[in-house]
Amino acid sequence: MSISLSHPTPSDLAPLFEPLSIRGLTIPNRLIMAPMTRSFCPDNVPGPDVVGYYERRVEGGTGLLITEAIGTDHPASVGDTGLGEENLPLFDGQRTIDAWAKVVDAVHARGGHIVPQLWHQGPMRMPDGKAPAFSPSGLYGDPSKAAEYYIDKAQIISSAPMPVPTDEEIADVVAGFGRAARDAVAAGFDGLALHGAHGYLIDAFLWGETNRRPAPWGGDAVARTRFAVEVVKACRAAIGEDRPLIFRFSQWKQQDFRAKLAETPAELEAILGPIADAGVDLFDASVRYFNTPAFPEHGDLSLAGWAKKLTGKLTGAVGGIGLIKGKYDTDNAISEASNNLGLLLRRFEAGEFDVASVGRAILQDPQWVRKARNGEPLPAFDPASVSVLT
Template identity: 75%
Template structure:
């Protein structure tokens, strides 16, 4: 193929390589590495292999690296989720700060920025004798609605004893997020991301199926944001006014791919509005396919587009970018490339979102972004990438 032919056939990705300022931090381009759990942290700490893993993605022209989810110091924050996941990282003090500081120091010379994603698994955690799973109303959801590959594990989680947490216990979990955020700043991270999606703890407070409390932590859609709002405020206090705070949310849950956090734009605004006011700078809208209309009866706008429209804050798109299958459809089979970059660029040019998060493509090839910019051939996704750090 000649240069002229390649120019005509390949989409122009240059708009995605413009810098983006999020609060007081400027990232060099609009392409981020999506947070992906890897389970390569023995003793809950990243080692040399994890340092190299993130460094290679930054060297491959990723503008913003968002780490795998890192747990807080709450006893039930992380554990086995039934997918064979172990060796999960968590913030637990100076050893954590020192370990993640090595990752940050490896990424920064490339020009990329790096932020950690904080999480608490909540009800999405296999039974553990040391600390029961934590859910606002002691509920997992309906395990029969889980995906086929996950339904047996879901039944075990749903049947586990999850005591109804007290007001004091919930407040302590909020404080744990604040402590983790402070440790992230001590490690030198450029900002913070919160995992408020996929049925994990923050999302379980937002979702009416798992939050049926009648106290200050539950009620209508706005009242159900109280926990998330308090977490955002605690993290904002810890990271200061100059660092960006990203918030991932989703309609779907691992308990139920067809679940909906909000059925209308008005209902979504009731949830995102308080979070925006509390200090969120960018809403990371997690969907299985980035261009799926969030409310098809209203418009063709994606979930990221609605988040930006309703809050006036920045938003990020993620889900199936560059591939023909969604993430959960490639856990046991490969996925070839898909020509969805023109669609992505069209929606980006329309101002629908500001940041684009790449997941599986970067899992498979640390230089995927650089190759995409150069118009090089891009490999299909190999599910073996899930089992190794490349």
């Protein structure tokens, strides 16, 4: 039966609504909520409004929720977002465990599943008078290569002092990820996700532009995976063998949208292989538009498709699902709706990936998954209309 790429029917989309088991967790469908930082956690903890935010997305039919990025207890983990808001969540002890437990309990009460995304902003952190930003070699990257959307922010960040951390300080950051993972288990989360993309700390260790260290934390592309590997191992030890561990990676960086983590499939395999072996269950391949071939000279396969082919792990596609443009393709980030689920389904049924992460579309409308399933019109995205109450 032929599937319309521009107007898929609800029956066409049925494969996206089949369950999937990821280690010890089974989710009801393949459409998951991507992690999206919103800066709505005063004093670094979620309140009742955040509880409601996640509840509504379960009620809207989303198969798995991945939270906004949550920092560890390291002093440089999170800071000013550059938007005048410092209300970023943390895992740093019982008060944060208790706050997130209320979110988890509410999601579970509605039959949903939720995992937290852990991050450390690394060099992508605005100077805020607290601990200096943390980067493998004390480097931000070349601010002249940042996209126009980020150019002013890049100039500020790159001029801020970033001392070169010692091996011992790096090891302590790794341990902090493990402590945060234990907090996530204590709060009742169903698994864990790690932010290893977009120029943040884990990615900064993977990228040769920001990691110019010698061994043991630097060197060639494989040697540069050590930080990511140790973080994954620490988190796996903390969450046990039953909960899934998701790892987000990307080619592009906020410091340089044209940067590439790997120039060839072989280079990508060398990087993802050790990380996969450390305990990852699913690679979340972040691109600006999900339908873009990762290595055009090697065929039409997407980044998620290559990750699955090279590692044998489950993978997820993300980037512009339900919208016409990628997040940074317009200055104002407004995007018209696009029912590109036909294109998504074509790659999904070809076996390129196992889940699809939907970001802005679900941020805009908590009922987006239900509407997509029923063939209803999909909304455009306008960031001006998104609030904590959405």
